[in-house]
Amino acid sequence: MIGQVVSHYKILLKLGDGGTGVVYKALDDKLDRIVALKIFHDHLFTNDEHKAFLTAEARAAAALNHPNIRTIYEIDETDDCLFMSMAFVDGVSLKSKLHDGALETETAVSIACQVADGLEAAHCHGIVHRNLNSANILIADRGLVKILNFGLASPSAETGPAIKNSVINPTAYLSPEQLLDEPIDPRTDIWSWGVVFYEMLTGKLPFIGEPVTELYGTIINEIPACASEINHKVPVELDRIIARALAKPLPERYQSIGEPLAALQSAEISRGAAARTGGFETRPSQPAIAVLAFEDMSPAKDQEYFCDGIAEEIINDLAQIGGLRVASRTSSFAYKGSREDIRTIGRKLGVRSVLEGSVRRTDSRIRITSQLVDVADGYHLWTERFDRELEDVFAIQEEIAHSIAQAMKIELTDNEKQAIEQAPTRSIEAYDFYLRGRRFFYRHTRKYTNHAIAMFSRAIEKDPRHARAYAGKADCHSYLYWYFGGSAADLRQAERDSETALELDSSLSEAHAARGLALSLSKRFEEAETEFEKAIGLNPTLFEAYYFYARACFVQGKYEQAKDLYLIASQVNPADYQSPALLAFLYKTMDQEEKMLPVLYEARGKVEQHLALNPDDSRAIYLGADVLIRLGEKQKAMEYVKRLAATERDEPYLLYGVACLYSLIGKPDEAVFYLTKSVEGGFAHLQYLEKDSDFDPIREHPGYKRLIRDLKLRE
Numbered sequence: 247m248i249g250q251v252v253s254h255y256k257i258l259l260k261l262g263d264g265g266t267g268v269v270y271k272a273l274d275d276k277l278d279r280i281v282a283l284k285i286f287h288d289h290l291f292t293n294d295e296h297k298a299f300l301t302a303e304a305r306a307a308a309a310l311n312h313p314n315i316r317t318i319y320e321i322d323e324t325d326d327c328l329f330m331s332m333a334f335v336d337g338v339s340l341k342s343k344l345h346d347g348a349l350e351t352e353t354a355v356s357i358a359c360q361v362a363d364g365l366e367a368a369h370c371h372g373i374v375h376r377n378l379n380s381a382n383i384l385i386a387d388r389g390l391v392k393i394l395n396f397g398l399a400s401p402s403a404e405t406g407p408a409i410k411n412s413v414i415n416p417t418a419y420l421s422p423e424q425l426l427d428e429p430i431d432p433r434t435d436i437w438s439w440g441v442v443f444y445e446m447l448t449g450k451l452p453f454i455g456e457p458v459t460e461l462y463g464t465i466i467n468e469i470p471a472c473a474s475e476i477n478h479k480v481p482v483e484l485d486r487i488i489a490r491a492l493a494k495p496l497p498e499r500y501q502s503i504g505e506p507l508a509a510l511q512s513a514e515i516s517r518g519a520a521a522r523t524g525g526f527e528t529r530p531s532q533p534a535i536a537v538l539a540f541e542d543m544s545p546a547k548d549q550e551y552f553c554d555g556i557a558e559e560i561i562n563d564l565a566q567i568g569g570l571r572v573a574s575r576t577s578s579f580a581y582k583g584s585r586e587d588i589r590t591i592g593r594k595l596g597v598r599s600v601l602e603g604s605v606r607r608t609d610s611r612i613r614i615t616s617q618l619v620d621v622a623d624g625y626h627l628w629t630e631r632f633d634r635e636l637e638d639v640f641a642i643q644e645e646i647a648h649s650i651a652q653a654m655k656i657e658l659t660d661n662e663k664q665a666i667e668q669a670p671t672r673s674i675e676a677y678d679f680y681l682r683g684r685r686f687f688y689r690h691t692r693k694y695t696n697h698a699i700a701m702f703s704r705a706i707e708k709d710p711r712h713a714r715a716y717a718g719k720a721d722c723h724s725y726l727y728w729y730f731g732g733s734a735a736d737l738r739q740a741e742r743d744s745e746t747a748l749e750l751d752s753s754l755s756e757a758h759a760a761r762g763l764a765l766s767l768s769k770r771f772e773e774a775e776t777e778f779e780k781a782i783g784l785n786p787t788l789f790e791a792y793y794f795y796a797r798a799c800f801v802q803g804k805y806e807q808a809k810d811l812y813l814i815a816s817q818v819n820p821a822d823y824q825s826p827a828l829l830a831f832l833y834k835t836m837d838q839e840e841k842m843l844p845v846l847y848e849a850r851g852k853v854e855q856h857l858a859l860n861p862d863d864s865r866a867i868y869l870g871a872d873v874l875i876r877l878g879e880k881q882k883a884m885e886y887v888k889r890l891a892a893t894e895r896d897e898p899y900l901l902y903g904v905a906c907l908y909s910l911i912g913k914p915d916e917a918v919f920y921l922t923k924s925v926e927g928g929f930a931h932l933q934y935l936e937k938d939s940d941f942d943p944i945r946e947h948p949g950y951k952r953l954i955r956d957l958k959l960r961e
Contacts, residue, residue: 247285251275253324255283255331262339266395271334274319281319284330297328304330307396310371313847313877314364316384316392337386340442344380347449348477351484354446355510356844357383360391361439362507363847368396369432369503376430378438379419380445388843417458418451422466422494436500440491447484448476452492466494483596484510508594508820533654534597536573537561539582540614543606553605554579555681556614556643559670560601563647565785566665569656573597574789580821580859592621595820599627601650612636616646618653628653639677640669665753671715676708680715687722690865692730692897698722713751720744720760721790724767729899732928740764755785759794766798774798789819796825801933805836823852827869830876835939842876849873864890868903872940875910883907898927906940917941918949925953932957 247257247270259271261282272283286300304321311317317333340357343349349357361383368375377395384392421437423430444452452470455461473488474480487509493499500506537560540553557579564572573595581591592600603616617629628649632642647666651658658666671677683701686694702719705712720743726732727740741764747757762777778795781788796811812829816822826849833842853870857863871886887907890900905921908914921935935941935954944950 252283252285252327252329253322255281255329257283272331274331280334282316282332282334284332286328286330288327297323300328307368307373310368310373310396312364312367314360314391314393315367315396316394318396335384335386335392337384337390337392339381340383340385340446341380343385344445344449349446351447351479351481353389354443355484356389356841357385357391357446358439358443359507359510360844360847361393361442362503362510363851364391364393365432365435365439365503366507369435374430374432375435375438376424377419378435378442380442383442389840390843417461418453418465420465423496425462425465432503433496433499433501436491436503436506439503439506440488443484443491444470444473444488447473447480447488450476505590505593509596533569533599533656534571534573535564535599535601535618535650535654536578536592536595536597537564537601538588538591538603539579540602540616541604543604543613544608549605549607551681551685552607552678555677555684556605556639557603558684559643560646563643563666564650565787567647567651567656567658567662570651570654571597572787574787574819576789576819577821580855582859587624588619589621589624592619597621599654601646607636610636612639612642614639614642614646618650637674639674671705671709671712673709673712676705676712676715679705679708680712680718683715683718687718690725690729690863692726695722695725695730711750713747713754713757716743716747716750717754717757717760720747720757720764724760724763728767728931730897730928737764737767741768753784755781755788755791758784759788759791762791762798763794766794766801771798771802787818789815789822792818793822793825796828800828800832801931801937803937805832808832809836821852821855823849823856823866823869826852827873830873831939834876835937846873846877850877864897864900865903868900868907871907872903872910875907880911883911896927898924898929901927902929902934906938909941909944912943914944914947915949917944918947918953922949922953925957 247268248259250257252272254275255272256275257270257272258280261269261271263269267284267286270283270285272281273279274281301321304318308318308320316335319331319333321328321330323329348354361378365375365378373396375393375396378393382394384394386392419438419441421434424434441452444450453461453464453468455464470492472482472485474482474485487506490498490500490509491506537557540557542549542553558575561572561575561578564570577595584591588600588602592598598621600619600621601616602619603614606613611633612635613631613633615629615631618627619625620627630646630649632638632645634642644666648658671680679701683698683705686698686701689695699719699722702715702722705715706719709715720740723732723736723740723743727734727736740760744757744761744764747754748761751757758777758781762774762781765771765774765777775795775798778791778798781791782795785791792811792815796808796815799805799808799811809829809832812825812832815825816829819825826845830842830845830849833839833845850870850873853866853873856866857870860866867886867889871883871890874880874883874886887904890904901920901924905917905919905924907917908920909917921941925935932954935957941950
């Protein structure tokens, strides 16, 4: 066929063949582009019904527009053959990469996530791939994954006339329902995905047998050895994900591909890094819990800050229990107002049980109702209602923590009991002001940060020994200095407040993290590192400790350490969009672009999820635009830039972000203009301007050079 012309395609090179046809590299003479041309075997599509089926399949698949799915251009036929034109992707098949054995766990997880992301897009359009295997997965430049052969996919619950599964898909990847000629739905793809994931982690297929009838029996009846038994580098958490994907009864299998994708994003895959920095490790015997935001049942519906605060305090209490893994506040609160089933939320957070509740506050009385739900079956493990005086709120939180430990069969040590019983303050008024301050702090703008300082200050007036209020106030002053053009006085105040917090309570992890942030902004990096390590040791689930520690390492050029910390921050808080976005940029700085692309896709998804709940979050908009530009989606990125125009444009950190965006899209003058305004507004952090790879395109711009020179003269 080399050199021949099929329709308007000139065949250049044979790429490979399979059960349904031969694929060639070809030149599209009409559009002057290189394509992959698949010419189907004559014996498979022998009549109009078969051809109509294939055409319908291809049209459905052509509607899919996803970076992890190879695009289909057209399907047509000549007098001699039936063919399909697709995007040409320069890469190697996953099957080829597995010739030398198992992949590194991090690489396998990255590929599995991208495949799952592509499948999820197809399933949302009602398309089941049905022939997923390692030969149909292509690894292109920089680690980008492309799923091939969606042209033979099947609309949900349809198998298609006279096209046998064994011809379409190698038998070892077939699901039990395919072998038994039962109806097909997206769970079939989940099975094949599990087989591929197992193969990547072990270098072996989970089901083998000769002859083919023996293989059928193995798939239908046997349970494969755990991947971690074959490859001891595989974390046991991945065994459980694969086991759910390969569950033979359909009700026991994952019901949507988004479930194992979410589980992978929260799984521990960087064990060495976690051990070095004090991070937690997922163990099969270790119970895990998430505390959702409590619902406001007060008549005026004006107590949301108080409800959030109670849930947050319970999270803090549970974090003191060594035998319990607790999802971070940010992860759990991401589902505030969600209508998703609580079992689905629990599975996405990677926990075994979920605590939900409600609060009704009237005058001096409070009613708190809470229930602990088992994620596996949806049954209540424990439930209780507390009708008390408002001043009893700390005792209620303590009782809830003890009840959860008892329900989960965890025996508390004396130190853990003492930590749980320690109230943050004796003043209800101070507690109320503190919770109001936390509410403002999470809004992350200059105005609300100043409101938070006012609330924390009132809390301190009511209780001068309120260590958490001092720590919160310290973070606010650090934020004013770091993000919002604050003065050196803000930084000095952050150091004083964090020092006071530690003097009042040296066991408070938030105080050590606040101290670490203030010291790092003062460039006292060795002292800051000590404080971050202490914060992590006291509370391994404190996201801010890992995140700010990573930022401090970045500005020092400690890129490997920053990378490890960003990875753990993402594991501690799977809902966070900042860590994966900044990790992707870090990979570029480290000249490891092959690792950057999968993380960019992860960041894009998390930004979109965050903006769906927080549409005006300017930091998420800025980072989202930056991610989109790096993914080549400049049109959508510019939509994000326009959204920034509706936010507070005088914020220095936001102006810095706009400068980054203009630099990346090739508008150097605009980039320097906004960067100058950012510096004039107070974002005078020389380390970031010099190390941020976003500014690589404008390093030689006279305005950029002048800005760097002036900043160096200031120091």
